[in-house]
Amino acid sequence: MSAPGSSADTAFRVAERLRGKVEAPWEVFGERLRRYEVHLNGGSVEMARGPIELEGFGLRVLRPVPSGLGVGFVATTGLGDEEVDRVRKAAEEFAPFGHSPAKAVVLPGSGGPGPASVESVDRALWERPEETLAEYVHALLEATGGRPEVVPSFGSVRVTLGEATLANSSGLERAYTQTLTDVEVAVKAFGGPEGAPPGEYWVNRRSRQLDPRGLREEAAEWAQRAQDARRAKAPPTGPQRILFPTDVMTDVMPSILGFRFSGAAELRHMTPKADSKVAADSVHLWDDGQFPFGLGTAPVDDEGTPSGRTRLVKSGEMGAVMLDLIHASATGRPDSTGNGRRDSIDFAPWFHFTRAPAPVTTTIVLEPGKGGTDEEMIEAAGDGIWLGQLGYAFPDDISAAFGGEIRIGYRIRHGKLAEPIRGGTLGGVLIAAPGDPSILGSVSNLGSRSVLSGHLSAPTMQVENVTVAGDT
Secondary structure: OOOOOOOOOHHHHHHHHHOOOOOOOEEEEEEEEEEEEEEEEOOEEEEEEEEEEEEEEEEEEEEEEOOEEEEEEEEEOOOOHHHHHHHHHHHHHHHHHOEEOOOOOOOOOOOOOOOOOOOOOOHHHHHOHHHHHHHHHHHHHHHHOOEOOEEEEEEEEEEEEEEEEEEEOOOOEEEEEEEEEEEEEEEEEOOOOOOOOOEEEEEEEEEOOOOOOOHHHHHHHHHHHHHHHHHOEOOOOEEEEEEEOHHHHOOOHHHHHHHHOEHHHHHOOOOOOOOOEOOOOOOOEEEEOOOOOOOOOOOEOOOOOEOOEEEEEEOOEEOOOEOOHHHHHHOOOOOOOOOEEOOOOOOOOOOOOOOOOEEOOOOEEEOOOOOOOHHHHHHHHOOEEEEEEEOOOOOOOOOOEEEEEEEEEEEEEOOEEEEEEOOOEEEEEOOOOOOOOOOHHHEEEEOOOOEEEOOEEEOOEEEEEEEEEOOO
16 A cells, blocks of 8 residues: 655755755754544543644754764754754754764765655545544444443544655655554443442553554453453462563563664663573564554654664574664664664654654564464463553663553463452563573563554563562
């Protein structure tokens, strides 16, 4: 499926006014955005607004300084001649203070390899944004309503249509389109003879597409989890066998691996040593900037380097690191891996022109194994815990640790899901030095079907001896 063409020329117009005035190298990244929002109160629409329109650009200049490279970056929503001139002067003034150990950076030119054809646009949403959003909200309210003891509590659905443009002093000009969706829903369960407090289940979903198919089945699962939260007991304390579905690990793996496997971490001597053992033999990890409908998918990164795939882990051993142009130069490598992104994994914005490029993951891909379906994984596990949802997992890029409250999970007894659990905490260290315990080093089984959730495509993981603090 080919994406709609971009009509935006933000970066091109700014670049035209910079040529002959700004010393090379420099680059301009521009965005033209339209955003639509629907906010829900219970089972009805409380407010709808849009389009909210935003256009802006960021200018980066690279200048030699005595011990490396100076980086000046300034962003604005002003596109007039006076504002462009102000940004140009400010970027030059800031450059000596934005120090990088890179020796020199050669920006991609127009004669380089062309961008890949990628899937990053929901075509229905692009062509009929208001109608498609309204249809989705209607399907969502229908799916979550009609249950006597479970009601939708609150929610919102937000969509963004983005046109990105990039131009630089080497003559490069690129333009592409993207769609982004944010869905937030909470359902509340109450009533019944047990007299327990209401139970609630939250859904937070960020993706490229807005697809109402399967909402009814999903809403039934949300309702069941909200009801189960009312009767759930605290989990047992101690090391446990845990089954992690993709929706749980998407809050952990991209954030931690995105830093610990990057050029930024390598400069700080925080990446694993080359070919060292960082995971179980069954673990194969990629960063894939071309993954269909991945949040980081684009034909080129935000510096103009074509997107590609970087093998991070092969058979449990450390592979390559993710690089932008500056960190490639600083670590003595000839090329960027296409990870020069203006994004944030932990607190992702809907606009990116206000951030300078950095080595950021696109989509972390964990190759599936031979564990079968989730039902087969549960049967093979025998006993343990199926983790349905953590509270915010607080992933720490420096220590590679994470931990959060168990909002809902289920004991696994004799190969079947049993009573619900809630409360207590679960955590661990995602990757560690060879010989030290870690989540990826303790993977004992991988499902056969991958699920895309946020910046992660992965199957369900079975991990041994995960620390759980629950009842005594």
